[in-house]
Amino acid sequence: MEDLIGQGRAAIDIIVDPDSFLEGEVGELSITDEDFGASAVIGTAKLNGEICTIIASDAMTANPKFPVVYAGIIGLEEGYKMAMAVYHSIKADKEKPLAEKRPLLLIVDTPGNGAGKQEEIFGMNKATGAYQMALAEARKAGHPIVAMVVGRAISGGFLCHGLQVDHVLSLSQKFNTMIHVMPITSIARITKLDIEWLQELAENNPVFAAGPDYFYKLGGVEELIDSIEAMRERIIAHVAEVRAMKIAGRDDELGPWGRGALSLERGSRQARSKVMQIMNDEFAEVAERYLS
Amino acid sequence: MSSKWENLQKRSYLESNARSRAIGLVDTGSFTELAGPRHRISSPHLPLLGEAVEFDDGIVTGVGLIGKKPVFVASQEGRFIGGAVGEVHGAKLVNIVRMARQSYDKMLEDNPDLPEEKRPAVVISFDTGGVRLHEANAGLLAHAELMDQFQDCKGKVPIIALIGSRVGCFGGMGFVAAATDVIIMSQFGRLGLTGPEVIEEELGKDEFDASDRGLVYRTTGGRHKYIMGDCNFLVADSIAAFRETLQEVLRKPYVEIAAMGSIGSLEKVESQLKLVELCVETAPKDSKDVWKTAGNEFPDDLVDMPLDEFLKTVKRLRDRQVPQPPSAQQLRK
Numbered sequence: 193m194e195d196l197i198g199q200g201r202a203a204i205d206i207i208v209d210p211d212s213f214l215e216g217e218v219g220e221l222s223i224t225d226e227d228f229g230a231s232a233v234i235g236t237a238k239l240n241g242e243i244c245t246i247i248a249s250d251a252m253t254a255n256p257k258f259p260v261v262y263a264g265i266i267g268l269e270e271g272y273k274m275a276m277a278v279y280h281s282i283k284a285d286k287e288k289p290l291a292e293k294r295p296l297l298l299i300v301d302t303p304g305n306g307a308g309k310q311e312e313i314f315g316m317n318k319a320t321g322a323y324q325m326a327l328a329e330a331r332k333a334g335h336p337i338v339a340m341v342v343g344r345a346i347s348g349g350f351l352c353h354g355l356q357v358d359h360v361l362s363l364s365q366k367f368n369t370m371i372h373v374m375p376i377t378s379i380a381r382i383t384k385l386d387i388e389w390l391q392e393l394a395e396n397n398p399v400f401a402a403g404p405d406y407f408y409k410l411g412g413v414e415e416l417i418d419s420i421e422a423m424r425e426r427i428i429a430h431v432a433e434v435r436a437m438k439i440a441g442r443d444d445e446l447g448p449w450g451r452g453a454l455s456l457e458r459g460s461r462q463a464r465s466k467v468m469q470i471m472n473d474e475f476a477e478v479a480e481r482y483l484s
Numbered sequence: 485m486s487s488k489w490e491n492l493q494k495r496s497y498l499e500s501n502a503r504s505r506a507i508g509l510v511d512t513g514s515f516t517e518l519a520g521p522r523h524r525i526s527s528p529h530l531p532l533l534g535e536a537v538e539f540d541d542g543i544v545t546g547v548g549l550i551g552k553k554p555v556f557v558a559s560q561e562g563r564f565i566g567g568a569v570g571e572v573h574g575a576k577l578v579n580i581v582r583m584a585r586q587s588y589d590k591m592l593e594d595n596p597d598l599p600e601e602k603r604p605a606v607v608i609s610f611d612t613g614g615v616r617l618h619e620a621n622a623g624l625l626a627h628a629e630l631m632d633q634f635q636d637c638k639g640k641v642p643i644i645a646l647i648g649s650r651v652g653c654f655g656g657m658g659f660v661a662a663a664t665d666v667i668i669m670s671q672f673g674r675l676g677l678t679g680p681e682v683i684e685e686e687l688g689k690d691e692f693d694a695s696d697r698g699l700v701y702r703t704t705g706g707r708h709k710y711i712m713g714d715c716n717f718l719v720a721d722s723i724a725a726f727r728e729t730l731q732e733v734l735r736k737p738y739v740e741i742a743a744m745g746s747i748g749s750l751e752k753v754e755s756q757l758k759l760v761e762l763c764v765e766t767a768p769k770d771s772k773d774v775w776k777t778a779g780n781e782f783p784d785d786l787v788d789m790p791l792d793e794f795l796k797t798v799k800r801l802r803d804r805q806v807p808q809p810p811s812a813q814q815l816r817k
Contacts, residue, residue, distance in 0.1 A: 312677065314712070
């Protein structure tokens with residue numbers, strides 16, 4: 193197998209315990225209508241013997257009700273379906289201690305959100321916005337959440353289905369993995385800058401370059417994985433690590449905020465922390481006037 | 485100072501700049517800008533691409549008061565690269581939200597009976613197309629940080645969105661606005677995810693003509709969002725009008741404010757799904773079809789009607805202040 197692009201379902205089978213994936217079922221949630229949010233796959237599997245919620249995209253199945261939802265695009269129904277899978281995971285483990293909260297695994301291969309007229313009329317921003325908020329809530333409720341990028345993790349698609357998790361893992365560049373907001377060719381067109389010059393600049397400045405390596409440098413990806421076979425074992429290891437950190441109360445080192453610190457460790461996004469520090473210092477001087 | 489603030493109140497929200505909006509939204513003389521232009525913190529990435537910088541990176545962040553309430557304000561400037569979110573711009577926005585939540589935690593620690601009137605709030609004036617392409621990856625990561633900080637505010641600090649600026653609120657910032665507790669718009673505000681040009685590219689010019697301003701406004705504009713229930717309040721185009729409604733919202737107890745948002749719980753997701761069902765059942769070709777479904781017999785009249793008449797006449801699809809939205813069945817009656 194050369195890469196996993198467009199093969200979200202195959203990726204599930206490679207990663208979870210054999211024959212353990214039960215599609216459409218998460219806690220009390222049971223989705224039997226095959227056409228509902230057809231481009232999103234949700235369900236429950238065993239991962240290393242443990243119950244685990246799976247959320248993925250199905251690039252092979254278009255949503256028959258929404259013409260712009262195909263090839264793994266997340267549409268209105270898909271966004272809310274994914275959000276429901278998260279909320280039902282929280283609900284199912286509400287009374288459980290941190291050590292027993294089920295992990296959530298996102299298998300990421302999506303080119304983005306539904307870009308259509310009906311989507312805008314009804315508010316596509318709410319659907320995948322809801323999914324992001326659900327993931328943040330589950331993360332803070334103690335569920336270990338890992339995203340595994342196996343194909344395309346493009347812009348708003350990656351933001352919704354990827355960046356809100358505790359740890360982001362990605363297959364390395366040799367698997368044709370794509371992580372970007374926009375390919376550099378499009379950036380060149382829109383900014384009217386020379387493409388060869390942009391590519392040269394990108395070597396030393398990962399803030400606009402496309403590819404998993406650059407997101408790794410920016411602290412946007414915790415780990416790059418070099419073989420398809422290794423994914424399962426590394427995901428299991430990250431789930432255990434994340435869980436241990438939550439039990440130890442180290443939540444601030446996880447998720448989007450944790451990746452902010454990771455970027456500094458990897459020598460990037462330094463302006464981010466600098467400007468935050470200036471704000472904090474300035475506020476400390478006047479805080480009493482506002483807070484007392 | 486005071487007279488200047490008074491002058492700001494009458495101004496068009498649309499025509500004002502980000503700093504005037506920030507100063508004018510809070511009580512007179514109460515705004516302190518944090519990491520303002522005097523620090524000269526601009527984007528380290530734009531110069532490498534030969535682009536001009538601004539010393540506030542296109543966003544004004546600071547703290548002010550409304551009554552006794554500390555109000556943490558972020559106001560985006562659409563005139564600078566379309567208000568797009570880069571590394572510094574994003575960090576300022578993320579940190580102002582974090583600061584509000586940390587202030588609440590501290591105040592509560594000092595005073596477990598913290599009165600509602602002193603509970604901090606976050607106010608974000610949107611004027612943005614989302615991620616700044618010149619530093620796209622850092623901008624995208626900042627969006628994720630923002631949603632994370634919003635979640636930390638749940639149960640603590642209300643977040644109010646104001647949308648009435650030139651660029652509106654699009655791209656990843658569309659998610660961010662959707663995740664706030666209350667959205668206040670003017671009829672010139674626009675809110676969405678995918679900009680008109682991209683939709684045209686996707687669907688073809690026959691389906692969606694991005695140069696048709698009427699079409700663009702009735703798909704994403706304030707009047708449409710008000711009918712859909714995606715904005716809670718539709719106000720006149722002045723800083724005073726936004727401020728008055730903001731004050732009105734902030735006088736409510738926190739639980740009431742938090743109930744007004746569109747998303748953020750399983751129940752809210754389920755009620756949004758009813759709207760998606762409605763979309764499938766009615767397959768609208770245009771926003772006006774949905775306005776009709778909402779009970780507006782003559783949707784064309786709503787487009788140019790004066791605002792106060794519009795507010796008196798219009799039927800809304802779901803009123804977010806009512807906990808249970810009508811079912812799709814009821815809506816079609």
